[in-house]
Each structure stands twice: as structure tokens, then as C-alpha cells.
Amino acid sequence: MEILKISKNDFYSFLDRKIAAKESKTIGVVKKGSHYVFAELDAASDLCLDYDVTILPPKKYFQPPKEVLLKYVPKKPESYVAVNECEPITIVGIHYYDLAAIYLMDKAFSEGERDENYLKKRENSLLIGMYPTKPQKNRFARSVTKDQGRKVADIMLTEIGGNLVVEILTPKGKEYLKDAKAVKNDYSMKELEDARNNVKDDQKLPLAVELVPQYLGNHYEHPVWEHFGEKCFSCGSCVLVCPTCYCFDAREEIELSLAEGKRVRVWDGCMLEDFAVVADGHNFRKNKSSRFRHRIFRKGKHLPEKYGYFGCVGCGRCANSCTADIAGPVKVFNYMEENK
């Protein structure tokens, strides 16, 4: 790993040259009203590295909300063509917890039957991560993530004063930065570590993350599920904004003329009422409380047991987006601890 240093001004000038060169689409965090979103950058001056959290995570670039998978002419099997289009992208300024979520998404979409639509987009992406410089009232990422985000980042940035310390983690990252006006880093590892941890999380899981799968296993039947479930509106916001939720539905869209059809996949989520409806209209998670429990079990038990990492990265988006103010995992585990 190579560690360099670049002034923020020089980094922004470098990004302007990259945007103009159009070798890849440059995406970064931009301000939208009082919130932040990931969007394509027309100029580096639009980029905001000093943000709390974005409304949606960067998963939208790898698993778009709506994506065409197949095109065909109905009733003509020879016409079926798989669609897998993407263009190279560079995403600048992804917080480490969103990188940790991409690490999980990579696992989910590459195991068993490989999802070529997701994986092609990932192969054509370059990820520039960073450590948060602003607090966020519902973030608890430090109590649920380890270093998995660094396993998918090509470059990590840490802001110190007016400079960015640049850790080059992959050959792709090194190639990307080859024309940047970066110099050898002269900050000590302690200064670097302090800067990374400068912004503390506002929240914390009340138990060690390693204990959660067993803990949930012991609390399958607990009043918490009814307590929160009865307040839930089944709006699905918590799962749609979540960086580690990747469930989708596939639908056929056929023109009325029957001249053309498309198979599309769209985001779906286990908190929506009809998510678990199967043949004959049977819904195997009909109650709000069972859907609420399933979501927490998926994050805290099923995914950790499958992949070895907690299935929630502590971004706080679910808590931010929940009208009923019940979706945040910290709130759920606090309630369980208080009502043993």
C-alpha cells in the first residue's frame, strides 16, 4: 500500500481534469437542499466531501432501482436478448460504512449463480472512500463494522487540515491517480488514525456485535416484535434506503401491441406487505410484527452467519427515514435490553 498526500485544491483540480477527460463518469456527493445525494459531477466544485450521510447509498449504481434484464418479442423465443449495459464509473467520497455494505453486496451477488448485471457494473467501477468528517445523529457504524470497507475501496482518503491523505489500495487506484499532484505523506500513523476517528458516532449498539446472532436466536419470541410491529406503516422506506438490502422483484412489461416485451427488476423489500405473497395469495409474513422481526433477524443473524459480517453497517438511514421512528436497530436492541 502506498500513502501519499495531496492538497484539497490540487485534488479538486485533478478531478476537474478527470471529468473533462471523460474516461469514466465521475460521481460524487452533492448537496440537495438540506440533504446530500450521490450524483454525476459536472465540475469538481460540486463535490461535497464534508457531509453527514446521503439519502440513498451508492448501491443505486450497481443495483439500479429499475433495470432491464431481458428484451424480447412475445411468443418468439429466438428474439430473447439478455441486456447488460454499463459504463465505467468512479465514485468519490464513499464513507467507509457504505463501502462495507458494497463488500456484502459483492458477496451476495457473486455466490452461487453469479449476477452478471451487478458484477459487470462493479468491475467497471472505481471506488474512492473516505472517513466521515461530520456527525450524523443516527450513525453507529463503528460498533458494527470492521475493516471490510477497505477490502473493496481502490483508494481511501482521510482529511487532515487542508490536505487529503491518500491510501492507494489497488493497482486500479494507482493507475487512476498517476497524474495527480500528490507527494509523499509526512503525517504520522497516529495523526492519520486520529483524523480517521475524529468524528465519533452518535449511537452505539448496546451489545457486542459478535454476540448478536446468538442473542437474536434467544429472542425469537419477544414482546419487542409486537411492540414495534404495531407502530409500523409498512411503507418500506427503511429497506429501500438501506445499503445492505438488495432484494428485488422481476416483472414482465409487455407493450399493448405485443410488439415488444421487457423483463425488468425493481427494488423490493421485506417490510412491504406483499413481499412474501406466494401462489394462491398466501402471505407467509402477513403480520407487521413478523416482517419487523425478519428484517432485524436478516441483519443481525442470517447475514452474519452466512458471510461472517453483521448485515447492517450502522449508517442510520433507516432511522432517518422512518416516520414511525422505530426502524433504527439501536432502538430495537435498546428496547430488548431494557425489557429482558
Ligand code: SF4
Ligand atoms: S439497517 Fe439501517 S442502519 Fe443498518 S445498514 Fe440498513 S439502513 Fe443502515
Ligand code: SF4
Ligand atoms: S420505515 Fe418505519 S414505518 Fe416504514 S416500513 Fe420501515 S419500520 Fe415500518
